[in-house]
Amino acid sequence: MIQNTKLTDSQYRKLSKIVYDTSGVVLNEKKYRLLVARLSKRMRITRITNASDYIDRLGRDEVEFAEFIDATTTNHTFFFRENRHCEYLVKTLDAALPLRIWSAASSSGEEAYSIAIQLLENNFSFTINASDISDSMLDQGRAAVYHKDKVKNVPKFMLHAYFQKGKKDWVDHVRVKPEVRQLVAFQKFNLLSDTPSDIYDVIFCRNVMIYFDKRTRQKVVDRLCRALKPGGLFFVGMAEGLHGLDHDLVSVLPSGYRKKTGVL
Numbered sequence: 001m002i003q004n005t006k007l008t009d010s011q012y013r014k015l016s017k018i019v020y021d022t023s024g025v026v027l028n029e030k031k032y033r034l035l036v037a038r039l040s041k042r043m044r045i046t047r048i049t050n051a052s053d054y055i056d057r058l059g060r061d062e063v064e065f066a067e068f069i070d071a072t073t074t075n076h077t078f079f080f081r082e083n084r085h086c087e088y089l090v091k092t093l094d095a096a097l098p099l100r101i102w103s104a105a106s107s108s109g110e111e112a113y114s115i116a117i118q119l120l121e122n123n124f125s126f127t128i129n130a131s132d133i134s135d136s137m138l139d140q141g142r143a144a145v146y147h148k149d150k151v152k153n154v155p156k157f158m159l160h161a162y163f164q165k166g167k168k169d170w171v172d173h174v175r176v177k178p179e180v181r182q183l184v185a186f187q188k189f190n191l192l193s194d195t196p197s198d199i200y201d202v203i204f205c206r207n208v209m210i211y212f213d214k215r216t217r218q219k220v221v222d223r224l225c226r227a228l229k230p231g232g233l234f235f236v237g238m239a240e241g242l243h244g245l246d247h248d249l250v251s252v253l254p255s256g257y258r259k260k261t262g263v264l
């Protein structure tokens, strides 16, 4: 059944419009196979055998709708990814001042915990909100259990200090220690939603805007900038950048920005 799932042009357009309208993720023709693979998985789980019935189901079943959107997200991430941004925080911010940090599009939490352990190591006081559109990723973040492959870039001494080793069936896994977990709160948040004003000192929104078109990127940047305090730091993925977008940010390092204070 999986291999045989085929979509008419109209079904493909309907499904990619649902994804675009809900998450901003663009699934153009090049992503046909990806969409079909993920749709097939949901059809197998829901035991629906044709795409047309599945599309009807999406129209009347909120839970399946959320599962479908979740299934269309790309969640790849790992500890200490693009760590220059976090090193910049440690180097330039005053550890005496409490920080409120947002890992927007946190996937399964590796980004948020990477920031947390490095700030703890340098005696910062802080809280981190980690958010994503995917419920399954948020659950993984809360569980904080990771395969050893995901922590390859974590320096050995930090691995010992901030992770518990798995035993028996979990010998290939580690778990973030409770003292780190308690500093990271996971919450569902769609980047297309409204944000409050001026509450974060630092926002990470990395490796998600590559899936958006320019219109959505502009909307997301506007909203995240609103949530950032004047003088606050904003990081996007190294392959992203804010080229061609309007914003109140000045570049401080590759893919790293500071919100203007009004004086600049």
Ligand SMILES: C[S@@+](CC[C@H](N)C(=O)[O-])C[C@H]1O[C@@H](n2cnc3c(N)ncnc32)[C@H](O)[C@@H]1O
Pocket: 022, 023, 024, 025, 073, 074, 075, 076, 077, 078, 081, 104, 105, 106, 107, 108, 111, 131, 132, 133, 134, 137, 189, 190, 191, 192, 205, 206, 207, 208, 237
């Ligand atoms: C590749 S991961 C990025 C993880 C991490 N920030 C990093 O740089 O490694 C992209 C994440 O963006 C999330 N995402 C996609 N569209 C979103 C939206 N509209 N609102 C919130 N999260 C979204 C996906 O669920 C996915 O977990």
